[in-house]
Amino acid sequence: MDATDEKIIAELTRNGRISHSELAGKVLLSRNAVRQRIERLERQGHIAGYTIVRAGGDTGDVVSALVLVYRQDRMRGGDVLAALKRIPEVVVCEILSGDFDIMVRLEAASLERVRSIWEEIAKMPGVRDTVTALTLSRVVNRPRGEQGLAAAE
Incomplete structure (x- = not known):
């Protein structure tokens, strides 16, 4: 990814419906050129999906959960x-230091869907164990970008 790709992603983050x-x-x-770059970014996984953000930040009836994942092998757990990355409800996935290997934040339409995703993660080859919190x-x-505003006021 180069600086232009970063700009494209930033603009799409601000407005996913921009032409x-x-x-x-x-x-x-x-x-x-923009169309080709977007297609490449999607193929490479830099753009994993598009979402809807409701006006006023209303998330409706979204069920949010945190899944902490232990992998069998931290160094060879790329699978x-x-x-x-292929699960659309995964909104954050971060590799951690310490006891847990991966932190996953899910936002799903129902508790049943969260349970289904949890089962999918737990059954993945290379996953040793999980801890889930709703x-x-x-x-x-x-x-993003508003973290420093409170300190400046």
Whole structure:
């Protein structure tokens, strides 16, 4: 990925419905070049999906859960990461230091779907164990880039 790819991803993060033509103007490329880059970013997994964000930050009836994953082999667990990237409800996947290997945040339409995803993760080759916690309420939810605003005020 280069700086132009980063700009494309940043613009798509701000507005996932932006036209290729408008995006091309913002990143100083042709419409066709933007389309080709987006397709490549999708193939390479840098863009794993598109989502809807409701006005006012309302998440509706979304069930959120945190799944902590222990892998059998931390150094050779790339298959687990690749499989997690293919699950659309995975909104965050981070490799951790310490006791747990991977932290996965799920946002699903139902508790049943969270359970189904948990079962899928637990059965993955290379996963030794999991610990799952459901989100009861969200106290802080800062969009990226707003972390320093409170300190500046």
